[in-house]
Structure formats: C-alpha cells, structure tokens
Amino acid sequence: MLELGPDLPARTTAPAARTLGEMFFLRCARSASLPALHRKREGAWDPITWQGFLDGSAKVARGLLALGLGPGDRVAILGPTQPAWAIDDLGAQLAGMVSFGIYPKQSPEQVRYLLEHSEAKVVFVDEAEEIETVLAAAKGLKGLVAIVPWTMALYRRFEGRDPRLVPPTRFEGEALPERDIREIQERIDPEDTAILIYTSGTTGPPKGAMIAHRNILTILRSASEATNLRQSDLSLNFLPMAHAAERVLGFYGRVDAGIPAAYAQSTATVLDDLKSVAPTVFGSVPRIFEKAHAKIFSEIEKQKPAVQRLFAWANTVGKRRLEHMLAGRPVPARIAAQYAIADRLVFQRIRAAFGGRVRMMVTGAAPTAPAILEFFWAAGLPIYEAYGMTESTVVTHINREGAVKLGTVGRVIPPSEHRIAPDGEILVRGPWVFKGYLKNPQATEEMLEGGWLHTGDVGVIDGDGYLKITDRKKHLIITAGGKNLSPANIEKAIKEQDPLISQVHAHGDRRNYVAAIVAPSPIETLEWGIPRGLCTKEELDARQKELMANPSGRTEALNLAMAKVVAHPEFRERIRAAVRRGNEHLARVEQVRRFVILDRDFSQEQGELTPTMKVKRKEVEAKYASLLDRAYTEDGFALEP
Missing domain, CATH: 3.40.50.12780 (ANL, N-terminal domain)
Incomplete structure (x- = not known):
C-alpha cells in the first residue's frame, strides 16, 4: 500500500x-x-x-x-x-x-x-x-x-x-x-x-x-x-x-x-x-464496473442461502441509506445502525477488492446501468458519471460531490453552456470546444454549425439542470409504423438482466418490430460451462489470460471454446429468459420480438468493436444483414407470448 x-x-x-x-x-x-x-x-x-x-x-x-x-x-x-x-x-x-x-x-x-x-x-x-x-x-x-x-x-x-x-x-x-x-x-x-x-x-x-x-x-x-x-x-x-x-x-x-x-x-x-x-481515486470505463458487478453477483449465487440472504439484506439497507444521502436528508438512526452492520459484514470486503481507500470513482464514454451505480454507491464506492466527447476536450458535464443524480451525467460545467435542439440533439459551447478536425474543414463546419458543438447525442435536461443521455442521434430506430425508438434504451434493458450477455444490438429501422443480436460474455460464458462439462478450468484460465492482455481482442481459441457452451440448450434458454425480463422494462413498441444469439462476442479483429470497445453499429448491421433478416422469419428465435 x-x-x-x-x-x-x-x-x-x-x-x-x-x-x-x-x-x-x-x-x-x-x-x-x-x-x-x-x-x-x-x-x-x-x-x-x-x-x-x-x-x-x-x-x-x-x-x-x-x-x-x-x-x-x-x-x-x-x-x-x-x-x-x-x-x-x-x-x-x-x-x-x-x-x-x-x-x-x-x-x-x-x-x-x-x-x-x-x-x-x-x-x-x-x-x-x-x-x-x-x-x-x-x-x-x-x-x-x-x-x-x-x-x-x-x-x-x-x-x-x-x-x-x-x-x-x-x-x-x-x-x-x-x-x-x-x-x-x-x-x-x-x-x-x-x-x-x-x-x-x-x-x-x-x-x-x-x-x-x-x-x-x-x-x-x-x-x-x-x-x-x-x-x-x-x-x-x-x-x-x-x-x-x-x-x-x-x-x-x-x-x-x-x-x-x-x-x-x-x-x-x-x-x-x-x-x-x-x-x-479511480477512473474507468463502465465496462469495468459492469464486469465487477457481474462477478460479485455470480459469486453470491454460488454461496449458501444464508449468505445470499445476508447479501440481499445488506444491499437493501445500503440503498435505503443512499436514498437519504442523495436527497440531502439525514440518515435515520435505525438505518444508520443497520448500515454499520452491513458495512462490517459485506461492504468492507467489496471495498477491499479496490484497495480499501477509494473515495471517488469516475466513469463516462457510455451509460452505466442505474442498478450498478446504486450498488457501488451503497457499498461506499461512489461512481460519478461524467459526459463529454473528444471534440469538447473530454468533459462538459459531471456529477460532483453534493450534486449527484443517478441516471444522469450531471450538470454542465461552467462557463460552458448546453441546450437541446428541436430534434433532441445535445448542443454545447464553451472555451474548451476543440479547434476542428485536421485537414477536414467540411466536417469541422458541420460539427460547429451555428457556433454550437453538435454532439450527435440525444438527451433531455431536467428542471434541475441535470442532463440525461438517451442515445446517439444517428442510431435512432424509426419503425415501419413511424415510431422513433432508442436502441441504447432497448439494449441496456436486456443487457443488464444477465452477466452472460456481453452485447445487445437492437435492430428495427423500417421494420414492423424490433429484433436483436445477442453476443455472449466470454469469461462468464466459459464459467457457466465448467460445471456442465463444456469447458475446463485450465481452458478458462488460458482464455482469461488472453483477454486480460488484450481486452478488446477475441482469439480463435476463445471463440471455439465459447461456441461449445453457447450451443447448449440451457444456455439459450437462459438468454431467452433474460430477453423476456428485459422486455418487462420496455414499452410494447420497444420490446424485442425475436432475437439471434451469436456463438462468440463482438471483437475488434472482426471489425465490430473500436479500440475503446464501442460497437461499430454500421459494420454490425452490414455484416449480419442476413442474420437479422432471419429474425423476421420463422428461422429466428421467436419469443414466447
């Protein structure tokens, strides 16, 4: 230390x-x-x-x-x-x-x-x-x-x-x-x-x-x-x-x-x-916190019922305490006393995994599920979501100590300004908006039209000035019925239902309903396969070492190992159940009616991910066009009513 x-x-x-x-x-x-x-x-x-x-x-x-x-x-x-x-x-x-x-x-x-x-x-x-x-x-x-x-x-x-x-x-x-x-x-x-x-x-x-x-x-x-x-x-x-x-x-x-x-x-x-x-202090992308959250909960699933009940109780107490803290209210004595016990028995161990001294974690680049934020905040590991882009010199909005609203990226940092365009796009201007793109005056002019940085993101600003990102403007799905849908909202609702899911790609532009591609999560998938004889501990260790060395890479050995597990009927049924649960959090028009499961995760080698683990939506749409077409036929994996 x-x-x-x-x-x-x-x-x-x-x-x-x-x-x-x-x-x-x-x-x-x-x-x-x-x-x-x-x-x-x-x-x-x-x-x-x-x-x-x-x-x-x-x-x-x-x-x-x-x-x-x-x-x-x-x-x-x-x-x-x-x-x-x-x-x-x-x-x-x-x-x-x-x-x-x-x-x-x-x-x-x-x-x-x-x-x-x-x-x-x-x-x-x-x-x-x-x-x-x-x-x-x-x-x-x-x-x-x-x-x-x-x-x-x-x-x-x-x-x-x-x-x-x-x-x-x-x-x-x-x-x-x-x-x-x-x-x-x-x-x-x-x-x-x-x-x-x-x-x-x-x-x-x-x-x-x-x-x-x-x-x-x-x-x-x-x-x-x-x-x-x-x-x-x-x-x-x-x-x-x-x-x-x-x-x-x-x-x-x-x-x-x-x-x-x-x-x-x-x-x-x-x-x-x-x-x-x-x-x-510790800064990271949401993926790290998602993985840590999934790992903690998967480990709890393996414990005895008494341990699971203790964990669930501590989590509930932590969230009750958090509600008062974020609202600026004193924590009632009864909840404070319960939290002291929960902290000693559960939360201290979670903080120890991060070294035991973290007072602030910062994340951005993509939304973090509210359930994950609530869990870490309840455990005494506050995650402050921020928002910005390269063209705004990284950050324009941030949740900060004493001014936090989970599910938002915080308020704009003065003296920068923000507003929402008529089409829902977030516009920003201020002293740290970039000079422009090297050798690309046309793209620069488009990005800075009217003196505002056009972020390409869609969002809303609430009455207290907190910004919530809903999606990328160019990613919005317009169904055959004329409904505008946010794929990020659909993908998040399903993805957070099960750690076995790495990526969800929602599709439905000019279609009658929404379909999706589900990509399995590498390590969690192999871990699931071990007790079922589909993967060995040695194989898991070898693949995990590869992934840690190159997080956005996916070797052929990993893909082959995953494919054996994904083919198991119980695995596919578990993903089906996760999609069904995710649909319960969506409006009817947003719900995924059919989906297909890949036998591997998206990867940088296959041109589906950027080096920062962002999905290249255009490439995915083109690459899996025939697979997505299947989702609109009887060949797709139809969900039960």
Missing part, C-alpha cells in the same frame, strides 16, 4: 500556465521532490519524483530537436500506459511539438493511416508485435524521420530492418536546458494545437481532433473545482493514453493537481495492482 500525502486541497498549476509544457514545468518546480509516477519493479513500487519526471522529458525534448524537428511537428506514441508514455508525451510538449497516441493492437493499415494523415515525424513504440506493425505501416512514408523502440533490447532485435530505427539512448543524454524550454514555451500561442486525438472511427476513418493548449488548460481550471482533488489522493491508471479521457483528465489533470499515479503493470494485473496500491 503506497503512502499518501497530506489531506489538504490540491494546489493546481493550470491557472498560471499558458501552455501544457509550462503547466508541467510549474508543477515540477512546486513538487520537485514528491512522487509523480510509480511503476512496479522486482515486486516493489518504484517512485519517480516530479524532478525525475521533468529530467526524463527534457531529455526526450532535446533528442527530438536533435533529429531536426521543430515547433508544431507531430510526434506519435504507441505503447501501453506506462511512465515512458508520459515522459515521451511531455517531452514533445516541452519541445513545442504536437503529440498524439495510437491505440495498441491496430492493423498496419490503421497505423499507416494515422501516421500519414498526421504527417508524424517520429513514433515511439513498445513491444515487438507493435514494432512489426509500425515497420509494415511505415514503408514508403517519406515524412517519417524516426521509429524509436522504448528499450535497447527491442532496438537490437530490430536493428537493420529500417534505417529510421533510432536507439532510445538518443533520448537519454543531456536534458534540454531550462532556458531553452522557457524560450520554446514563450513562442507558443495558447491557441496553437497541443495534441491530436483521433476519434475511434465508428462511422468511417478516424478524424484528428485538434485540441489547443487553451482548451486543455481551461477545462482543467474548471474541472478541478468539480472533482475536488486532494494532496492525499493517489490514482491507479491503466486505460489507453490514446483516449481523450485518460490523456486529458487522467494524465494532464494529475499534472495540474500534483497527484501521484501508479501505473498498472498491465491490464491483466489491474485487480492485483488495485489491492497493492490502494488508490483513492
């Missing part, structure tokens, strides 16, 4: 800075001897101080300038979320360059598009498989100056394959002097692009969102009040740095506030790292 700082308000540096590099420099001057980053080495967490962080980045900055790069040149980083990523990123910023991330596990074609479109001059890269990808992608790219492996071992392994391979030692020499750093930062206009963030590409090639220094600094100034960070806070980070939320709030937000971070050894070790680090 890592040591925490004093329990005092965080002292931010963004208000005094003009650029990201200046903010970083100010932070390091203020907190020089304090820990900034923790990495695990030889079984122990090894700290890097803010001064050490600055020294490393200043060496990278000097190395980039020595390669002939200048202000505004693009630097790409392809690697796991580790200190090297952070050091390279801020090294580029100190040198006055534009940095951007590339998601791991992309194809050579995808990586080539990003390098070519961005006109990247340098790409830092880790892992042999990723270097192979970059080498294939870089063929014929004349503008690319250097490919830099993170370690000398990797460099030696690939040395000679491409003359642009540069050893990492070129970035480990002398640091760029403070005088030079200050001169570079003074020449930067705050309106200049600081970073590029490429969208995940659910509707076509990724677009490069240009985020200015001013965009980032203004959101950090406003968000710091909403998140209420403390000097005693500590975070555990593992989400991809190519993602806007992890990059801006998770990383630059920590630099601004001076909050130390421990970097998980890998996605496979997150649960173990949570226990050994014991963070106080």
Whole structure:
C-alpha cells in the first residue's frame, strides 16, 4: 500500500500556465521532490519524483530537436500506459511539438493511416508485435524521420530492418536546458494545437481532433473545482493514453493537481495492482464496473442461502441509506445502525477488492446501468458519471460531490453552456470546444454549425439542470409504423438482466418490430460451462489470460471454446429468459420480438468493436444483414407470448 500525502486541497498549476509544457514545468518546480509516477519493479513500487519526471522529458525534448524537428511537428506514441508514455508525451510538449497516441493492437493499415494523415515525424513504440506493425505501416512514408523502440533490447532485435530505427539512448543524454524550454514555451500561442486525438472511427476513418493548449488548460481550471482533488489522493491508471479521457483528465489533470499515479503493470494485473496500491481515486470505463458487478453477483449465487440472504439484506439497507444521502436528508438512526452492520459484514470486503481507500470513482464514454451505480454507491464506492466527447476536450458535464443524480451525467460545467435542439440533439459551447478536425474543414463546419458543438447525442435536461443521455442521434430506430425508438434504451434493458450477455444490438429501422443480436460474455460464458462439462478450468484460465492482455481482442481459441457452451440448450434458454425480463422494462413498441444469439462476442479483429470497445453499429448491421433478416422469419428465435 503506497503512502499518501497530506489531506489538504490540491494546489493546481493550470491557472498560471499558458501552455501544457509550462503547466508541467510549474508543477515540477512546486513538487520537485514528491512522487509523480510509480511503476512496479522486482515486486516493489518504484517512485519517480516530479524532478525525475521533468529530467526524463527534457531529455526526450532535446533528442527530438536533435533529429531536426521543430515547433508544431507531430510526434506519435504507441505503447501501453506506462511512465515512458508520459515522459515521451511531455517531452514533445516541452519541445513545442504536437503529440498524439495510437491505440495498441491496430492493423498496419490503421497505423499507416494515422501516421500519414498526421504527417508524424517520429513514433515511439513498445513491444515487438507493435514494432512489426509500425515497420509494415511505415514503408514508403517519406515524412517519417524516426521509429524509436522504448528499450535497447527491442532496438537490437530490430536493428537493420529500417534505417529510421533510432536507439532510445538518443533520448537519454543531456536534458534540454531550462532556458531553452522557457524560450520554446514563450513562442507558443495558447491557441496553437497541443495534441491530436483521433476519434475511434465508428462511422468511417478516424478524424484528428485538434485540441489547443487553451482548451486543455481551461477545462482543467474548471474541472478541478468539480472533482475536488486532494494532496492525499493517489490514482491507479491503466486505460489507453490514446483516449481523450485518460490523456486529458487522467494524465494532464494529475499534472495540474500534483497527484501521484501508479501505473498498472498491465491490464491483466489491474485487480492485483488495485489491492497493492490502494488508490483513492479511480477512473474507468463502465465496462469495468459492469464486469465487477457481474462477478460479485455470480459469486453470491454460488454461496449458501444464508449468505445470499445476508447479501440481499445488506444491499437493501445500503440503498435505503443512499436514498437519504442523495436527497440531502439525514440518515435515520435505525438505518444508520443497520448500515454499520452491513458495512462490517459485506461492504468492507467489496471495498477491499479496490484497495480499501477509494473515495471517488469516475466513469463516462457510455451509460452505466442505474442498478450498478446504486450498488457501488451503497457499498461506499461512489461512481460519478461524467459526459463529454473528444471534440469538447473530454468533459462538459459531471456529477460532483453534493450534486449527484443517478441516471444522469450531471450538470454542465461552467462557463460552458448546453441546450437541446428541436430534434433532441445535445448542443454545447464553451472555451474548451476543440479547434476542428485536421485537414477536414467540411466536417469541422458541420460539427460547429451555428457556433454550437453538435454532439450527435440525444438527451433531455431536467428542471434541475441535470442532463440525461438517451442515445446517439444517428442510431435512432424509426419503425415501419413511424415510431422513433432508442436502441441504447432497448439494449441496456436486456443487457443488464444477465452477466452472460456481453452485447445487445437492437435492430428495427423500417421494420414492423424490433429484433436483436445477442453476443455472449466470454469469461462468464466459459464459467457457466465448467460445471456442465463444456469447458475446463485450465481452458478458462488460458482464455482469461488472453483477454486480460488484450481486452478488446477475441482469439480463435476463445471463440471455439465459447461456441461449445453457447450451443447448449440451457444456455439459450437462459438468454431467452433474460430477453423476456428485459422486455418487462420496455414499452410494447420497444420490446424485442425475436432475437439471434451469436456463438462468440463482438471483437475488434472482426471489425465490430473500436479500440475503446464501442460497437461499430454500421459494420454490425452490414455484416449480419442476413442474420437479422432471419429474425423476421420463422428461422429466428421467436419469443414466447
């Protein structure tokens, strides 16, 4: 368990800075001897101080300038979320360059598009498989100056394959002097692009969102009040740095506030790292919380009836207490006494799985089921839902301490404004709306029409100013009868009925009723198959290890193992029952009349998921067109009346 700082308000540096590099420099001057980053080495967490962080980045900055790069040149980083990523990123910023991330596990074609479109001059890269990808992608790219492996071992392994391979030692020499750093930062206009963030590409090639220094600094100034960070806070980070939320709030937000971070050894070790680090703040995508919730409840199902009754009682007491807390009412003494018992017997154990010190968890990117939010809040693990998009520099709305309404994404963060267009689309404007898309003025004009950012999301603002997202505008289903339906609402109602369900894709545009594709959840499906002789514990462990290493990937071995389980009649009947229960929460016109079950989960390899686990709806519709057609014939799995 890592040591925490004093329990005092965080002292931010963004208000005094003009650029990201200046903010970083100010932070390091203020907190020089304090820990900034923790990495695990030889079984122990090894700290890097803010001064050490600055020294490393200043060496990278000097190395980039020595390669002939200048202000505004693009630097790409392809690697796991580790200190090297952070050091390279801020090294580029100190040198006055534009940095951007590339998601791991992309194809050579995808990586080539990003390098070519961005006109990247340098790409830092880790892992042999990723270097192979970059080498294939870089063929014929004349503008690319250097490919830099993170370690000398990797460099030696690939040395000679491409003359642009540069050893990492070129970035480990002398640091760029403070005088030079200050001169570079003074020449930067705050309106200049600081970073590029490429969208995940659910509707076509990724677009490069240009985020200015001013965009980032203004959101950090406003968000710091909403998140209420403390000097005693500590975070555990593992989400991809190519993602806007992890990059801006998770990383630059920590630099601004001076909050130390421990970097998980890998996605496979997150649960173990949570226990050994014991963070106080934890940001993640809803999928992690969904999986944790499903795992807890599946474990309870295996317990004796007495344990199940105790858990159910504790959950009920926790929700009763939560109702009073969220309403701002004193918790009645009787409920408080009951909760103290429930906490000692049940909830403390749940918090221990997250390290035992978490005081705040933040999530966004997709809605989280109210039942999951209520459960974690009741257990003393508050999850604050936030909302935003890459084009709004990550966040515009957030639930915050003392102002929480579950099922919404909170209120707009001042001085940003929001309104709902006549067609239901959410519009936003404010100082951290992005500059536009690189080399795409038409898309920029469409996105910023009328001076408002057109989010593409549909939602409602209640009387208290809380925003609720209902769906993506382009995803709305218009039935043959002219009814407008939200597929997200339908999918959520069914998905949350059973942990065996990973994804639901609702379909019904210009159809007489709604049908759906149901994709099973990998680990839960294999676990279900073990007692029925359809899967072995060894096979489960092997497939789980693969998934933890690459959460959005689905190997052929995993698909084959899942198919054996999914084919079992009892499995299909359980999914049928889940769909039936989900329908009970939907209006009649929304209810799924027929559905088909895939024998595997959606995957990135099959083009159905983005690197951030979002379903590519257009691709799914095209790929499974004939399967969806079956759902409107007797060949589909018809639900009982």
